[in-house]
Amino acid sequence: MRTVTARAARIVPRHASRVDTTGRVRPNSAMSSTHRDLIARLGIRYPILQAPMAGGPTTPALVAAVSQAGGLGNLGGAYLTPEALREAIRAVRDLTDRPFGVNLFAHLPSEPADPAHTADLDRALAARRKSLGLPMPAAERGAAQADQVHDQIQVIADERVPVFSYTFGILDASDAAATGTAVLGTATSVAEARALAEAGVDAVIAQGAEAGGHRGSFLTPFAEAQVGTIALVPQVVDAVDVPVIAAGGIGDGRGVAAALALGAQAAALGTAFLRCPESGAPQTSKRALGQACDTSTIVTDRFTGRPARGLRNTLLADLEAAGVPPAPFPAQGALIADLRAEALRRDEPELMVIWSGQAAALSRPEPAGEVVRRLAAEADLDA
Template identity: 45%
Template structure:
């Protein structure tokens, strides 16, 4: 039951907690790592200072390995007309929550500064989504931080591109997965490949380990992913329901009532396709979805609305990110969930062997 990947990561279970930017906490990452998996900090929207604080908090709670994830982004420079049109579309939602219709001071964190902060934090694992690093950047992380580099891919071609720049492993993210799609090559629709066909194709294409993601909610899913050739799985939605995550009560209630048929891919909350539970905001803005500016402009413009809705307990206007496995989420402390997943995984392996 041990693989090359687990040995390199120094973990005992093939379970990686998805880096759920905006919903994760150091407590969640530490609990998963302490239980034998790999906890992750989603740092795509954390400032360099917040990244350092979060890494320190994980280290204060556990001596086990953990990882940090960044969005590979360039700071956008949208023209004034595009921003004005986007704000006009959102005016009814700003008015709904009594918010001033003002453009944000900045669109996103500076990736170069975040990259330096990640190297300074020296996590065991550095993972990346939304884009791809250069070979020089990968070598810098490996040499200066000593981190194991994991790229995110939604197609075999993207997975191969990560291998070519020197990544140590790749997360093959199927279309069932919750939250943002990591696509960075080709068109969005063509990149909507399910976990079942994506993982074995990536395994056959690559020489580096493949980590399966998308729709995996229990030990049977872990065993199935390994049967496809994956050396580990990355699970986001399963850990989203844990009390250590930072999601608000309205999102917890929405998750508890949702099934696979209730999730949709949408650009309305951030400008990048992402899977979440269908709600009022998605329905009202869907007719204008094609005109919405790309991430991170729309994400920044929707930020005040999401925060106000969360404070008001209004699930209709929160980004309810969740994968198609949402109906199988268990509300358990993260350590207990990891222990249960391990038990289910071993039982599934035993059934396959007999």
């Protein structure tokens, strides 16, 4: 069993300070009054968020367990219909009366896959499909998807969800905010953080390049928006007046302490919760994440059409070898959906899409409440 030593816990900067752009030193203790402000605004005990993860991992059971333990659980709701989203929100409420969050995508481009590219990709993947006993898929797939975000936001407003976060752009969340919902936006650069603060968010999530899943970038080109968490967070803290939440590569209490030392008022962890029993990630993914190391991941747009960090595997090698440009997000995902489903059925992680941050090796298959309590103890948050 790995434990974070007392020496690591002592790095928590109780009375650390930082120098602002005018050269003035500003106090920034791990639990300064501004930290308490964010914690009070979100109504949580610990400055720890279980990051939203759409596509299955953030079940109501996971979200509720994190909130129940004093963190903030977040439901990744982007792929849910408004009806399914409402049901999931109510399922969380059945399990906890603590605050929780819901997350959506600000922007879902609705461009279809190019049929010529689809045909080229299918030709390139024909041998792989044959080896799996799969028929050639229908030529016409990867259609445009309707953007349901406004109906989803209406559900969040109707259900009076305590915290609403979004990624991939800037959303008008005034309907939800009017009911008292705290609104968080995701930035991968200082420019994006400034734009979100100007749009009136209550806090900015600074997502460093180590993060698992899709990059949240919307103003800064993807290739430039690869700033690591340790560089991004203090620059965003200095640039905006609203609280900052650090995300990306935070794997245990040392990472939480480091995020607070950098001036973040809370830390958001995604990959660290993927192997929890309450997580809806498939067992095949959980096993692969348990075997991952620091160099196992890569940012690629080949899986979905939008850059995201996941485990490097045979499916990615196939897609790269095909030499066909990916269809727009999210249509690209539909082009390989049959392969992924068959791989899951065969318990074959090499042909699946498994999002992961760079700190997967720090994750443990513990119940989510225990993860929260361990992070709090390791980062000395109760002292």
